Amino acid sequence: MTYAVTEACINCKFTDCVEVCPVDCFYEGENMLVIHPDECIDCGVCEPECPEEAIVPDTEPGVEKWVALNQKYSEIWPNITERKDPPADAEKWSGKRDKMDYISPAPASA
Amino acid sequence: MNVMQLKPSDFETDQEVRWCPGCGDYAILKVVKSVLADIGRSPDEIVFVAGIGCAARFPYYLSTYGFHTIHGRAAAVATGVKLANPNLDVWVVGGDGDFLSIGGNHTLHALRRNIDLNLLLFNNAIYGLTKGQYSPTSPVGTRSPSTPNGSVEQPVNAARFALGAGAKFVARGADTLQTHLPEVLKRAHGYKGASFVEILQNCIVYHDGAFGAINDRSKSQNVTVRLEHGKPMVFGKDNDKGLVFNEQTGAFEVAEIASLNSDAEVAVHEETNIDHAFALAQLEQPGFPVPLGVIYAEETPHFTEARGFTGTKGDWDRETLKAIL
Numbered sequence: 001m002t003y004a005v006t007e008a009c010i011n012c013k014f015t016d017c018v019e020v021c022p023v024d025c026f027y028e029g030e031n032m033l034v035i036h037p038d039e040c041i042d043c044g045v046c047e048p049e050c051p052e053e054a055i056v057p058d059t060e061p062g063v064e065k066w067v068a069l070n071q072k073y074s075e076i077w078p079n080i081t082e083r084k085d086p087p088a089d090a091e092k093w094s095g096k097r098d099k100m101d102y103i104s105p106a107p108a109s110a
Numbered sequence: 111m112n113v114m115q116l117k118p119s120d121f122e123t124d125q126e127v128r129w130c131p132g133c134g135d136y137a138i139l140k141v142v143k144s145v146l147a148d149i150g151r152s153p154d155e156i157v158f159v160a161g162i163g164c165a166a167r168f169p170y171y172l173s174t175y176g177f178h179t180i181h182g183r184a185a186a187v188a189t190g191v192k193l194a195n196p197n198l199d200v201w202v203v204g205g206d207g208d209f210l211s212i213g214g215n216h217t218l219h220a221l222r223r224n225i226d227l228n229l230l231l232f233n234n235a236i237y238g239l240t241k242g243q244y245s246p247t248s249p250v251g252t253r254s255p256s257t258p259n260g261s262v263e264q265p266v267n268a269a270r271f272a273l274g275a276g277a278k279f280v281a282r283g284a285d286t287l288q289t290h291l292p293e294v295l296k297r298a299h300g301y302k303g304a305s306f307v308e309i310l311q312n313c314i315v316y317h318d319g320a321f322g323a324i325n326d327r328s329k330s331q332n333v334t335v336r337l338e339h340g341k342p343m344v345f346g347k348d349n350d351k352g353l354v355f356n357e358q359t360g361a362f363e364v365a366e367i368a369s370l371n372s373d374a375e376v377a378v379h380e381e382t383n384i385d386h387a388f389a390l391a392q393l394e395q396p397g398f399p400v401p402l403g404v405i406y407a408e409e410t411p412h413f414t415e416a417r418g419f420t421g422t423k424g425d426w427d428r429e430t431l432k433a434i435l
Contacts, residue, residue: 045131
């Protein structure tokens, strides 16, 4: 089992989740975070931290595609272990639905 | 032994895992499932026995046989399970309260009898299930509902306790070190006799950060020394420090490797050396790196062998018992 980050994270990337993860299993893209499904210990501590409610357990219906997306990008994006400032326009994207069209496959810049 | 291709998910159950979000027990559960899959024994040849406490919920979350017994008595029940059917892999799971407080004597006797059990002590240095009272492993000064002015008692060093009880296999790991802990558990499982593993485990609610950087993946290298039999005990992010054994004091000292005359001055880990094992087990933060890995392992006949049992049901059948009685 694992938790997965969904499209609600896109362009928001608040990183509160990163701060609490005990096994540092978040990976950072240019405008989204993902969880490495093989590293996640399923402890759930990140879920309530996300102001966008972007993190869901894989026991919920329809999460398979997000787990697959998390798996794919966690293997190519860099590991993130500390909180950082969200994008300047994060609030503008907050609460917006169907953001998948805006995902950037690029890794976060160092 | 029936070796099968198993996945960690084969050991999941339909039970909702109920620990606090962020609990180190999740990390240990994940490792145990992957280790069981690697070992490859069928779930019906494995038993997890637990006492009472947060850690003791473990058997519910594994599709092996399991027994949630009474507080502190898991080692005693597991002893019975193993003697009745020596072919089972028997694991004992408990916290610092279960293993070292109410169950201290059972832990002691299981170890000195050298029953072929794998004992996993989840040490979070606090009583989590009962909401945060100090435990036998809490450091001096721990403020808790039962020690509002801070505790004054010396904590038990679990590894030294185990060595003192006569354990022949003593190891230590940490919950979030997800690549290190599996190797420790595999060694423990492979050891024939009582294998004692202390797992430093974070209680995010009542004792968050109790082990500092030890179980922080990115900082752990600076505050722990990873033991490998036959290898020099070096540590630090750039392996720039080492443990040197002072023959006069019988204790380990920390040295900067650059300041030594020769790299050969760094002590080599001999896991069969009981004096080194005691000296290693007592190294604690601050001042010393905390040793992780197999501290001590000595091959010796385990209980069933020493009693001359064959490990089959014939050991306990009616005819055998008649002959004894």
